[in-house]
Amino acid sequence: MSLQLYIDKLSNLRAARANGRARPHKICMMLAVADLIENGHISTNKINYDNELKSRFTFYFDQLKQGNDANSPFLPFHHLESEKYWHLAFRSDRDEKNYRLKSASAARVEKYVYHAYLDVQLFEYLRSQNSAIHLRAALSTNIDQLEEQFGRWMKLQGKSDKTIKNYIGAMKSSLSNWANDAHITNKSLISVASYFEYKTITTKLRELNEFKANDKRGKGMYSAALNAYSAFLEDVTQVETQFDIEEILAQPNISNTTKATLVNTRLGQGGFRQELICLWGGCSITNYQNTDFLIASHIKPWKEASNSERLDKYNGLLLLANLDKAFDRGYISFLDTGKIVISEKLAEPEVLGINSKMRVSLQRFHQEYLAFHREQVFRYSA
Structure with missing residues (x-):
């Protein structure tokens, strides 16, 4: 076939x-x-x-x-x-x-x-x-009720109800109308489930003068809505992970064994995850211990890390899904003391179970990675 x-x-x-x-x-x-x-x-x-x-x-x-x-x-x-x-x-x-x-x-x-x-x-x-x-x-393309799924996903990212309403409204009305009028697509953008189809549509949409003018007047709100839906589709299809794996497999100077180890690590499987489970014993923040619900999260992001850093257990936290997402997106980080830092850009952190009393128990080997995270990933208010 x-x-x-x-x-x-x-x-x-x-x-x-x-x-x-x-x-x-x-x-x-x-x-x-x-x-x-x-x-x-x-x-x-x-x-x-x-x-x-x-x-x-x-x-x-x-x-x-x-x-x-x-x-x-x-x-x-x-x-x-x-x-x-x-x-x-x-x-x-x-x-x-x-x-x-x-x-x-x-x-x-x-x-x-x-x-x-x-x-x-x-x-x-x-x-x-x-x-x-x-x-x-x-x-x-089988994902049903994308509007509802997108809304739930944004809530998990810490978006406020107002922002969620604005983004979904923009996707359903103005952005879809501009794309339809320009004969880019005859679909509502919020019905597009394929990441590649969506990127093709939005690349053309962003070139429209009507989009550029309205996005400027709206202080980037329309771009933010498009970016949020793109990130949602990336999460669901894990397409960014696929690109990273292709990059690993294309590296000519590392052995097949190392490639296999890196692929497993990128997928959150294998030795890296097991080392984090042994190191932390549970969620690094809450100590929740059912590992079925815990994600192996890199402190220094995958794309910024060397191959050795990608495999270093001290470049990792073991986190519940909502905390992993907040950390990965830069809405939370940690001081050298282990005390949590919460970005002012995270609306309603308590909805995600995040509070200012949280902390992690760090070793000195974590410090360099966390310094990078605070400087390059964390979302400061300025």
Whole structure:
């Protein structure tokens, strides 16, 4: 089957629906599998229902869940079989018969299913950097109710209700109207789920005189709205991570072993994450200890760090998702004493569970990295 046919299939997942919206489980499972193929955890066409898969599923699910969506990775592991390119291998014929007698559950998947596997051609496409990035983009087009998802995402970034309302309003009305009138697209911008399609549209939109004039009058509000939606799509599709991985693989002067280690680190997996778990024991700020919910976060950003700094455990914090995002975006940082510093640009930090009494226990090896973060990443009010 051609790449385009798989792109079409992944663009049209048959997702379960509730309250008029598509549930995100199948999207999250396929994105998780794509990540694990890329980092080498899945090296052959055998998808085990293991902790790595469940953890990566949770990473995406936490971004896309709504309402009463349950973190149940066994559901898409089972139901993706209806997509025809996802298959289940059972431990025996008898196990398959027993498995299909009742509804799926985590226990039944673990007891009866040996592993899942993909169409051979799809697996090969996902192993290729060139084709995998298009398959990821196809998956993102299944994201339902983008306006609501975008609003929830901005809330997690610490945006105020007023800012959220203004950005969504601009995306739905003025920005979409200008793009439509200039025949750049006939869509509402807030309905675009593909990062690459969105970048193509907005690159042309930013060149319009009408956009430039209104953006100047609005003191950059329209640019800020476009940038926020771009960052939202980047987060969902992890496209920036894909670019970083391509950069790693293209480096001629490092060994394949080092490349594999760096790829795992960029994906938040492997030795770097394990070293942070051993070093911190839980969230570096709250001490919350369920590692399924913790993200390995670089202090000195990936793009600014050398390969050795990217792998240095002292260039890392282990954080809950909301704290990771605030730290990564420069809304919080830490003094040499470990005391938190909160940017005045973070609206309603208490909504994110952030308060001025928070602190981290630092070692001297952290200081240089945190100094860089305060100087280059933290958002000062001036």
